[in-house]
Structures are given as structure tokens and as C-alpha cells.
Amino acid sequence: MTSPSSGTTLETSGASTQDRCPIDHSAFTSPGGCPVSPRAAAFDPFTGPYQTDPAASLRWSRDEEPVFYSPELDYWVVTRYEDVKAVFRDNELFSPAIALDKITPTSDEASSVLAQYDYAMSRTLVNEDEPAHMPRRRALMEPFTPAALAHHEPMVRRLTREYVDRFVDSGHVDLVDEMLWEVPLTVALHFLGVPEEDMDTLREYSIAHTVNTWGRPAPEQQVAVAEAVGKFWQFAGTVLDKMRKDPSGHGWMPFGIRVQQEQPDVVTDSYLHSMMMAGIVAAHETTANASANALRLLLEHRDVWEEICDDPGLIPNAVEECLRHSGSVAAWRRLVTADTTIGGIEIPAGAKLLIVNSSANHDERHFDQADDFDIRRDNAGDHLTFGYGSHQCMGKNLARMEIQIFLEELTKRLPHMELVPDQEFTYLPNTSFRGPDHVLVRWDPARNPERADPGLLSLRQPVKIGEPSKNTIARTMTVSELEHLTDDVLLVTLRDTSGRPLPKWSAGSHIDIDCGAVSRQYSLCGDRSDRTALQIAVLHESNSRGGSRWVHTELAVGTTLRMRGPRNHFKLDPDAQxxxxxxxxxxxxxxxxxxxxxxxxxxxxxxxxxxxxxxxxxxxxxxxxxxxxxxxxxxxxxxxxxxxxxxxxxxxxxxxxxxxxxxxxxxxxxxxxxxxxxxxxxxxHFSSTLEALDPSKEHAFEVVLKDSGITVPVAADQTVLHALRAANIDAQSDCEEGICGACEVPVLDGAVDHRDLVLTKTERIAGKTMMTCCSRACGSTLTLQL
Missing domain, CATH: 3.40.50.80 (Nucleotide-binding domain of ferredoxin-NADP reductase (FNR) module)
Structure with a gap:
């Protein structure tokens, strides 16, 4: 075997290894006889550093042993970004079958208690293998699409407002106890379609399932946990039976019951019962923990908190960086189905993997300055908190919506809120889910902004349902100078309102500016070495679509505006003669x-x-x-x-x-x-030549998503971009006119009908990439790396 840190070949004999290695491996070996380092042998995810900060606790692994065997768990642990993503991508070689297995074996007495309740948790979308998994996922996907989730936004806003109303004038609160635990649970129950009268009972039982599956309850605790899990299982079945009598209402479970009537072999009774129970936990605890992590992180970075208070348009990007930096899902588990290698390490069939996505999210090989908290990070959306591929979390966009609304309400109503000093943050011991038990905050109620401005409560920030585009990360800029270069050309100098250094840019770059109700792109033409200012020159066009007219008639020195970029799709070839x-x-x-x-x-x-x-x-x-x-x-x-x-x-x-x-x-x-x-x-190009799709001139086709394991139909009157979003696939975009390049995706197979104004002739001929907002398939199928 090979050590990834040294490249040295390791023998299976402890004696010969000691002759060449300064670390004494003799006491520790993996099942295959490979030496195990002392730090790998000491790895314990239930106590100490891993519980406090899993990513930081595994920095040594990312740097020196990115794949190691843990004798304590009898698992191989995977910690680097590319390795973790590769495992997520291949759900056949790396089966999810053990994802919900109890990491701590249940005692005989606890098993007996579960049997009394006829506990029979079967496979769910989380831990199901192909070919059963994907047909069920497709059948049950519709309620998770952005269009369907928009239905829940008013309910999330109402609940959030009601809970903040309870404590806004108190001056102090435990955000977890008084809001962040309760609201996501209530949202989860509403999303599932649970009747109001059954919500309180299901609340009591939900946490037991997490402890039972991913925790390490002491022997004397296991019976009590099993009792709660059994009651949870039994009552979930009772609620499901009630829904079956009238499955016409909103909610995922009534939807599933309706699907069952059409596809009884795909959506079975036992499957619905298991999903009822698993769905409550999945939709509740991960979001509650992610919200608590986000609030703690933002309040610890006071400058960032104040920035989103001043500019709530940054909230979607802040949520994505919080999910990357301190997500609530620390790790998942997989079962190796055939002999393979991960990160150069040989892994035998039957091995169990703990893939630590929280560690992957802090891998310097993929994220620059990965430990920094940067809400303008352009690849924050690459995080693996929601997993990747065909088992990526279906509820990811509901979670994003909830956290955005929580942050909007709290930054608007309690911008002066702060963490109570010197509090200790504790966590429920388990391998996979992480969030503080309590987040204590305080503020001066006399300074609540709504006391002076009651109209504040009527303000609404648009919610981004889905991953925010890396090209929508905005800055608030102020116009510092205006100069007429000609009668019709205005030179505009922009500076960051907070005085922060501006991003570096290369020749050919442009910025996107919100010009009233429209967004327009303008090339940069100033001094590239000046990090304090950016300059654009704007022609006042007689047939303006709104952008140039707004610049010439509305801007004045001191005006503030929102800017995105710089970006460059017009780069110089450094090798040209x-x-x-x-x-x-x-x-x-x-x-x-x-x-x-x-x-x-x-x-x-x-x-x-x-x-x-x-x-x-x-x-x-x-x-x-x-x-x-x-x-x-x-x-x-x-x-x-x-x-x-x-x-x-x-x-x-x-x-x-x-x-x-x-x-x-x-x-x-x-x-x-x-x-x-x-x-x-x-x-x-800065003006689009695209026309509305004419279905009489277009043809329908399919896009095969290699990493997600699904095939998405694209109708004759539909763009690939819109079809992807309808299938709940995160798809970046900005202009959606074929001129900005934000929606570019890799093409693995199939001929592309290119309609963008971004790619060069050579790039079009190569056919390795396309813009999903406008380009289409020449034939019946395209295969994309998504």
C-alpha cells in the first residue's frame, strides 16, 4: 500500500515498516493488515474536537492521511473534497445502503422494545440502492421543485414572524429553544402534510430517531431511546392512516399517497411509513442545526452580520457560505461493493466508509483560504453539505428558503443582537449531524428599529429558491465621479461604500449593474492596478432597453447601486504573437x-x-x-x-x-x-439576439445528467435551464439571454445547437460545453456533467 503523504510503499509487516518509518505502527493495523497511524487509531467522532469542529479536527488527515482506517469505528474515513465527491458520484460502487444503519449496535433489550412496536424501518430515498431508488425519487420529486416550494414561503414567513414576535421585546433569548428548533419542525410537519392536531405528538419523538441512528447512547439510555423511537414509528403509522382517508391536501405524504394509487409497485405502504418517519427528521433537524450554525457564525463575524443587515440582498450568498463553512451535515456513510482505490489507498469490497463532507468543505485544494468566512466566495455553492449526485438532498431548497427568511427577519428586527459572551457551545454527540444545543443572544429592546419605523415590518426581501449563482454576488457601490467623455458617453467611477478593496480584474472584464428594474453589463475601462475604484463608460443609446437611459438620467455623485462581478468571458490569449x-x-x-x-x-x-x-x-x-x-x-x-x-x-x-x-x-x-x-x-456582445422559443420550430429532447443519475425531458417550448430547475437540479444563471456565460455546463455526449454569444467558434466545434439558458440539442439526447 502507499501512504499518500510520503509516497512510500508500506509493507504489511509491522517490523519492516518500522525500519523505514519514524512512527510506531505496530500496535494498529487495518483489516487488510495495513499499518494505522496513532492519530487514525485515536480518531473518535463522538467526543472532543470532532464534535466541536469536525473540519478543523481532521485538518491533519486532509494534509497527511486523506483516507485512513479507524479501528474505533471499523470504518474507513475519507476527508478530501475530490475523494468525497467521487464517492458521492458513484452510488453503485459506493452503496448508500448503510447510511441509516445504527452506528452503535442496539442492545438486545432495546431491540426487544422496538419489536414490541412492530418497528420495521425499511429503505428510504436516503439508503436505497438502484434500480429501486431512482424510480421512487423521480415519482416523489415534484413537491421539492422550486415552483412547488414557492407555495410554502408565506407559511415560513408567518411562522418566523410569530416566533420573533414572542421575544423581540425581551432583550435576550436562546435562539435554538425559542425559534430555530420549533420553526423548522413545524415547517417540516406542514411540508409533509401532517394534520395540525398531530404535530405536537410527533414533535416529542423526532429527536430520538437521530440518537438511535447516528449517536452513541449509553447502555442504560438505549431502552429509553428505543421506547421513544417505537412510539414515533407507531404514531407515524397512525397519522399516515388518517391521511389515506383523504389524500387530497397539500403535503409530501398526501402527494405520495396519490402517486401510490398510480404506481403501487414503486411507492409501497411500507415505503410511505418509513418516509413519513425519516422525512420528519430529514426536514427538521438538519435545517434547525444549519440555522443555529449560521446564526452563531454570523454573530461571531460581526462585520459580516452588519453587512447583511445593511444589504439583505447578500443573504442568499451568506446562507451558501454558512452551509459550506459550518453546515449541519458533517458526514455520511457508504458501503464499498467491489475492491477499489480512493485517493490512492486500496479499499476492499465490504468496507464501510465515513465520508466527511464537512472536512471536504474546508479542503484548501478546492476552496481558497477555506477556513475563512467569505460571503462573496465565488465557489461557495460547490459545497457538499447537501451531498452530490443522485442522492443529493431533495429538501435542500426548502432549507435554503427557511434560513434566508430567518436571517431576513432577524437582521431587519434585531440588527443590534449579539452573542452572550463566554457561553459554551455543546453538541449532541453523533457522527453525522451537527448544531449547537443552545445559542444565547442579547440586545437592547429600546433600540429595536421597528419602534421608530413600524413600516419596517412590511418590507420583504425576495427569496432565492435554489443555489444562488456565483455571478449574483453583489456589492453596494457608490458613484464617486461622473464625467462626460462626449455628449453621449458618460464615464462613471464607482467605489465600494464600505471602503473595502475591490476585486482584481483582467482586461476584457465587465461588471453587471442593477439599473432600476433591469440588469446590464458594462466593460471595465479604468486602471487595473487601482483597487479602490472601477470605471465604466456608458453610451446613451436612443433605443435603450432601459439600462443606458437609467445611467444617464438617474445617476448622480453619491448614488448607490448594486454591482456584480467583475467577470471575464472576453479574455486575452497570452500566447498570441x-x-x-x-x-x-x-x-x-x-x-x-x-x-x-x-x-x-x-x-x-x-x-x-x-x-x-x-x-x-x-x-x-x-x-x-x-x-x-x-x-x-x-x-x-x-x-x-x-x-x-x-x-x-x-x-x-x-x-x-x-x-x-x-x-x-x-x-x-x-x-x-x-x-x-x-x-x-x-x-x-452586450445585446442578445435571442428570440422567444417557437415550439412549432423547435423539437423536444432529453438531457441525461451523468452525476445525478437522472434523465430530464426538455419540451419544445422550454430551455434546458428551466427543465433542470423543474427537476430540482441546482442550475446557475444570470442574464438568461446567452451573453453572460453564467449558465455554462460541461457536455459529455451529444451535438449541441449553440445559440449563445459567448463561446468561440473553436469551442462550439469542440462541443464540450453549452449555455443552458439558450442552446439546445441537435438530436434527441445530450449528456451533461451534472
Whole structure:
């Protein structure tokens, strides 16, 4: 075997290993005889550091032994991001069958108690193998889709408001006891469709199931836990029988009963009973714990708390980073069905795995500065808290909704709330679910904002149902300067309202700005070395769709606005031998930044700039000053027109052409360079050419999602993006017009009908990626890496 930290071949003999290794492995061996290090042997998830902070407690493993055997558990422990994700991805090699097995064997006496209640918990969506799992998941998915979940938002808001009303004037509260435990449980019961009169009884029993499955109850506790679990099982069956008499109402269980009438072989009686019980726990405790973790984390990072108080639009991103940094699901379990290797370590068939997704979420190999709490982290949504692949948590978006609403209500009504100092945070000992037993907070009721502004309570922040796009992470900016470069072109200088350094950006980058009711993209054209300000130049277009008119008529020095980015889908090729920059009108904005960068690196380039007149052309003085005789100007009112056919008559090996301008200009340039190499021309678009889908001209097709194990139908009048969301698949997007690149996904198989304005000709021919908001299948099927 090979040690991943040293690359040294380890013999199964303890003596020969000691000759070459400074650690005494002789006392510890895995089932296959492989030496086990003292730290691996000492690993105990039920006490100490793992309970306090599982990710931090396993830093040594991520760095030195990312896959190790734990004699204490008789499990192999997997801790790095790519390894954990690979296990989640393959649910046949790594079966979920043991996910709900009791990690601590039940005593004979406790088993006898369970038998008295006819306890017969069978497979559920969590621990079921194929081929049974996916048909049931598909059959029962609809209530979890974003469209269906929107039905529950008013109920979540009402409950949250009622619970905060109870303590808002008290000045202190235990958030867990008085809100975060109760509201998710009530939401879970409503989601399942449990009758109001049965909710209190089911509340009493729910925690016992967690202790029974993932905890380590002492022998003297096991009988009491079994008694509660048995009652839970029995009463869940009683409630289910009541629902069967009238399954017409809202809720997942009535929906399941209706599905059972159509697919009795897929959704059986025993399956519904097991899902009734498991669903309460899954929808309740994970969300309650995640909410408590999030509140603790945000209040410990006071600057971030105050930031989301000031800008509630950041809440969806804050929720995603909280789920990554301090999620409520610490680990899952899998059973290895065939001999394999994980992270270079040989794992035998029949081995049990503890895959620690909380550790994976802090893996520096995937998340930069992984231990930092950064609500603007652009890949926070990559976290594995909800799992991955075909067994990813179905209720993930209900949890996201609840936490967003909790944070909205508390930041609005108690922005001055703080943690009670020096409190000790304790956790229910178990391997898999983590949340503090108590979160004590305090505040001065006299400072409650609603006392001075009762209208505050009527404000509503839009809830993001689904994973927030990495391209929607916003900053609040202020307009610090406005300068007319021409009569119709306004140079806008933006600075962060809090004075934080702005992100680095590369030539060709743009930012997205909320211009009133619309979002528009504008290229950056300022000094890339200045981390205090960003500059855009905006043309006042006569046929404006709303963006440029808003900029020219509404902005003033001191105006604040929301900005996303910078992003770059118009990047310079650093290996080009020569660059030709071609700009039409306001298209000079990305071009001038590109020319600045090439000049700074000593590259060979020339600039061609066309406009109506010299007085309408922005940046002429700056171009003359900084780029001199490399610039050629084509003002059409002087009869000087850019002859694209002549300019690009001869294809030049090693030359890259970059252009931005009106669509007619870009089309003409594309025609003029048609004989150039496929990857020579790069263009930037800021207006979409997409039209509404006409079902009489389109065809339906299917997308096979390799990692999720499902096939999603796409109707003739539906985009791939909307079909994915309808199937409860997290799908990123922003403009949804084919020009921003936010919805790009990898394509594994099938021909793509590309309709975006982002990919190059070479990228389109390669067919390895597509934009789901607009592009479609040429044939009947596409296979995507989702």
C-alpha cells in the first residue's frame, strides 16, 4: 500500500515498516493488515474536537492521511473534497445502503422494545440502492421543485414572524429553544402534510430517531431511546392512516399517497411509513442545526452580520457560505461493493466508509483560504453539505428558503443582537449531524428599529429558491465621479461604500449593474492596478432597453447601486504573437483596457476604432497619449470608413483579433475573417439576439445528467435551464439571454445547437460545453456533467 503523504510503499509487516518509518505502527493495523497511524487509531467522532469542529479536527488527515482506517469505528474515513465527491458520484460502487444503519449496535433489550412496536424501518430515498431508488425519487420529486416550494414561503414567513414576535421585546433569548428548533419542525410537519392536531405528538419523538441512528447512547439510555423511537414509528403509522382517508391536501405524504394509487409497485405502504418517519427528521433537524450554525457564525463575524443587515440582498450568498463553512451535515456513510482505490489507498469490497463532507468543505485544494468566512466566495455553492449526485438532498431548497427568511427577519428586527459572551457551545454527540444545543443572544429592546419605523415590518426581501449563482454576488457601490467623455458617453467611477478593496480584474472584464428594474453589463475601462475604484463608460443609446437611459438620467455623485462581478468571458490569449483590436463606437471600452495590458507586457498590437464622428468617439485623447501611432481612427462623417474586407484580406498566423461594437459591425467583421483560423476572432456582445422559443420550430429532447443519475425531458417550448430547475437540479444563471456565460455546463455526449454569444467558434466545434439558458440539442439526447 502507499501512504499518500510520503509516497512510500508500506509493507504489511509491522517490523519492516518500522525500519523505514519514524512512527510506531505496530500496535494498529487495518483489516487488510495495513499499518494505522496513532492519530487514525485515536480518531473518535463522538467526543472532543470532532464534535466541536469536525473540519478543523481532521485538518491533519486532509494534509497527511486523506483516507485512513479507524479501528474505533471499523470504518474507513475519507476527508478530501475530490475523494468525497467521487464517492458521492458513484452510488453503485459506493452503496448508500448503510447510511441509516445504527452506528452503535442496539442492545438486545432495546431491540426487544422496538419489536414490541412492530418497528420495521425499511429503505428510504436516503439508503436505497438502484434500480429501486431512482424510480421512487423521480415519482416523489415534484413537491421539492422550486415552483412547488414557492407555495410554502408565506407559511415560513408567518411562522418566523410569530416566533420573533414572542421575544423581540425581551432583550435576550436562546435562539435554538425559542425559534430555530420549533420553526423548522413545524415547517417540516406542514411540508409533509401532517394534520395540525398531530404535530405536537410527533414533535416529542423526532429527536430520538437521530440518537438511535447516528449517536452513541449509553447502555442504560438505549431502552429509553428505543421506547421513544417505537412510539414515533407507531404514531407515524397512525397519522399516515388518517391521511389515506383523504389524500387530497397539500403535503409530501398526501402527494405520495396519490402517486401510490398510480404506481403501487414503486411507492409501497411500507415505503410511505418509513418516509413519513425519516422525512420528519430529514426536514427538521438538519435545517434547525444549519440555522443555529449560521446564526452563531454570523454573530461571531460581526462585520459580516452588519453587512447583511445593511444589504439583505447578500443573504442568499451568506446562507451558501454558512452551509459550506459550518453546515449541519458533517458526514455520511457508504458501503464499498467491489475492491477499489480512493485517493490512492486500496479499499476492499465490504468496507464501510465515513465520508466527511464537512472536512471536504474546508479542503484548501478546492476552496481558497477555506477556513475563512467569505460571503462573496465565488465557489461557495460547490459545497457538499447537501451531498452530490443522485442522492443529493431533495429538501435542500426548502432549507435554503427557511434560513434566508430567518436571517431576513432577524437582521431587519434585531440588527443590534449579539452573542452572550463566554457561553459554551455543546453538541449532541453523533457522527453525522451537527448544531449547537443552545445559542444565547442579547440586545437592547429600546433600540429595536421597528419602534421608530413600524413600516419596517412590511418590507420583504425576495427569496432565492435554489443555489444562488456565483455571478449574483453583489456589492453596494457608490458613484464617486461622473464625467462626460462626449455628449453621449458618460464615464462613471464607482467605489465600494464600505471602503473595502475591490476585486482584481483582467482586461476584457465587465461588471453587471442593477439599473432600476433591469440588469446590464458594462466593460471595465479604468486602471487595473487601482483597487479602490472601477470605471465604466456608458453610451446613451436612443433605443435603450432601459439600462443606458437609467445611467444617464438617474445617476448622480453619491448614488448607490448594486454591482456584480467583475467577470471575464472576453479574455486575452497570452500566447498570441500579435493582437488586432477592432472597436465600433462604445465598443472601445473593453478594447482600450486590452490594449493597455498588451502594451504593459511588451506585446505587438494595433487598434482600429470606428465611430460616427470624432466628437462622438470616447477616449481619443487617451488613445493618442498612451498608444500613439498604433491607433487608426475611422470617423464616418469625414468619409473615413473601416474597410474590414481589405484589413483582414490576408490571414495572419499567430494573430488574434478582438472586437466589440454594434451587432451589424460584428457580423461584418465575422464575414471578413471567415477565412482566418477558427479561433482567431473573439467578440464581446452586450445585446442578445435571442428570440422567444417557437415550439412549432423547435423539437423536444432529453438531457441525461451523468452525476445525478437522472434523465430530464426538455419540451419544445422550454430551455434546458428551466427543465433542470423543474427537476430540482441546482442550475446557475444570470442574464438568461446567452451573453453572460453564467449558465455554462460541461457536455459529455451529444451535438449541441449553440445559440449563445459567448463561446468561440473553436469551442462550439469542440462541443464540450453549452449555455443552458439558450442552446439546445441537435438530436434527441445530450449528456451533461451534472
Amino acid at each position: 500579435r493582437y488586432v483590436f477592432v472597436a465600433g463606437g462604445i465598443g472601445i471600452t473593453p478594447v482600450i483596457a486590452m490594449a493597455d495590458e498588451v502594451k504593459a507586457t511588451g506585446g505587438d498590437y494595433e487598434i482600429h476604432y470606428a465611430g460616427r464622428s470624432r466628437t462622438s468617439m470616447a477616449f481619443l485623447d487617451r488613445l493618442a497619449r498612451d498608444h500613439g501611432d498604433r491607433v487608426r481612427i475611422y470617423p464616418s462623417d469625414k468619409g473615413t470608413r473601416m474597410d474590414l474586407a481589405n484589413l483582414f484580406a490576408t490571414a495572419e498566423e499567430g494573430t488574434q483579433v478582438y472586437s466589440c461594437g454594434p451587432e451589424r459591425f460584428l457580423t461584418a467583421l465575422s464575414d471578413a475573417t471567415a477565412h482566418w483560423p477558427d479561433d482567431a476572432l473573439h467578440v464581446e
